[in-house]
Amino acid sequence: MTEKNNLLSLHPETLAIRAGLEASQFHEHSQGLYLTSSFTFDTAEEGAAMFIGQKPGYTYSRFTNPTVNAFQERLAALEGAERAIATASGMAAIQACMMSLLKAGDHIVASQSLFGSTINLFSGTLSKFGIETTFVDAGDQQAWRAAVKPTTRLFFLETPSNPLTEVADIAAIADIAHEADALLVVDNCFCSPALQQPLKLGADLVVHSATKYLDGHGRVLGGAVVGSSALIEPIYLHVRTAGPSLAPFNAWVLLSGMETLFIRMEKQCASALELARWLEAHPAIERVFYPGLASHPQHALAMRQQKLGGAVVSFVVKGGREAAWQLVDGVEVISRTANLGDVKSTITHPASTTHARITQEAREKAGIVEGLLRVAVGLEHVDDLKNDIARGLC
Numbered sequence: 547m548t549e550k551n552n553l554l555s556l557h558p559e560t561l562a563i564r565a566g567l568e569a570s571q572f573h574e575h576s577q578g579l580y581l582t583s584s585f586t587f588d589t590a591e592e593g594a595a596m597f598i599g600q601k602p603g604y605t606y607s608r609f610t611n612p613t614v615n616a617f618q619e620r621l622a623a624l625e626g627a628e629r630a631i632a633t634a635s636g637m638a639a640i641q642a643c644m645m646s647l648l649k650a651g652d653h654i655v656a657s658q659s660l661f662g663s664t665i666n667l668f669s670g671t672l673s674k675f676g677i678e679t680t681f682v683d684a685g686d687q688q689a690w691r692a693a694v695k696p697t698t699r700l701f702f703l704e705t706p707s708n709p710l711t712e713v714a715d716i717a718a719i720a721d722i723a724h725e726a727d728a729l730l731v732v733d734n735c736f737c738s739p740a741l742q743q744p745l746k747l748g749a750d751l752v753v754h755s756a757t758k759y760l761d762g763h764g765r766v767l768g769g770a771v772v773g774s775s776a777l778i779e780p781i782y783l784h785v786r787t788a789g790p791s792l793a794p795f796n797a798w799v800l801l802s803g804m805e806t807l808f809i810r811m812e813k814q815c816a817s818a819l820e821l822a823r824w825l826e827a828h829p830a831i832e833r834v835f836y837p838g839l840a841s842h843p844q845h846a847l848a849m850r851q852q853k854l855g856g857a858v859v860s861f862v863v864k865g866g867r868e869a870a871w872q873l874v875d876g877v878e879v880i881s882r883t884a885n886l887g888d889v890k891s892t893i894t895h896p897a898s899t900t901h902a903r904i905t906q907e908a909r910e911k912a913g914i915v916e917g918l919l920r921v922a923v924g925l926e927h928v929d930d931l932k933n934d935i936a937r938g939l940c
């Protein structure tokens with residue numbers, strides 16, 4: 547076993563680079579990649595002690611691996627948490643959280659503007675196992691309160707929402723959850739800990755799709771749940787038993803991505819704000835959704851709760867689907883793909899991709915109109931992004 551860095555008094559920018567590093571007897575400077583499924587014991591007695599948790603040490607990579615451990619420690623440090631458990635993807639993190647903390651008969655209250663697969667997990671898979679979900683408008687605190695039942699155990703919130711960037715008040719919703727003796731879980735994928743630390747605002751657990759901003763380069767899938775040791779322990783035991791574990795190679799890639807998290811987020815948010823302002827002034831644009839704009843309905847809350855407005859800008863072009871598709875087809879720099887969180891900017895038409903499986907009526911009600919486009923701003927020069935978008939607007 548190796549010595550741990552104890553760096554928790556340092557700034558988050560430093561933790562993103564230094565926290566969790568675990569060097570072997572070779573004193574390597576970069577985090578080592580431990581591609582091994584199992585670890586050996588010196589004696590049978592030592593093996594026995596390690597398996598029942600009497601002696602610390604690595605046994606099997608489904609639940610203990612030094613590279614994965616380094617990722618967990620670094621993410622926990624960034625979220626200001628005691629502990630993190632890594633998972634194979636963001637969805638595996640959400641699933642592990644629900645499977646370990648809830649049982650048949652329990653009830654979830656969740657914001658309605660969630661990542662599509664999260665909605666499917668709640669209303670499909672979990673409901674099949676007797677866990678029901680009520681979806682509410684995230685900004686309507688009365689609706690959260692009214693949805694509580696005697697069986698409510700957990701609140702689930704994503705803020706800002708995708709693609710309309712609605713911002714919900716984490717502290718206020720945490721209070722409502724705690725009055726109901728329920729836990730608040732926040733999906734912090736859009737902001738990353740560089741912009742928002744939900745645990746400090748009263749949330750009990752944070753889930754991540756590390757696939758997005760933590761990697762930052764669109765390379766690997768990964769996820770994590772972060773929180774107090776007491777809440778993470780049952781989730782760890784579930785991952786240990788059920789196996790939705792993060793691969794050491796992916797953890798190693800994520801660790802290098804996290805080293806540049808802060809500088810990427812700052813630059814991507816600055817470019818997003820500039821792009822949002824430019825779009826807002828463009829005559830071919832009907833409306834822009836970006837928390838950093840004064841015109842955003844929850845601008846004041848966003849600026850209180852998040853460090854910056856985020857890197858996702860959504861906007862409605864005049865002329866409906868035809869105009870939106872023309873813009874999408876016209877881009878030569880921005881990638882036509884539904885992913886986000888990459889240094890490469892991406893553009894998506896939500897009505898025909900991420901939200902295509904719901905009815906037109908439900909889409910319109912959710913504000914996913916035919917002219918809506920979502921740009922996840924990367925690290926290219928912002929003028930190149932403006933020119934790329936302008937090409938499709940004339």
Ligand SMILES: *Cc1c(COP(=O)(O)O)cnc(C)c1O
Pocket residue numbers: 635636637638661663664704708733735736754755756757758767768769
């Ligand atoms: C992508 C995403 C997820 C799911 O993460 P995967 O790593 O793709 O499984 C969950 N929540 C949000 C907000 C996401 O954007």
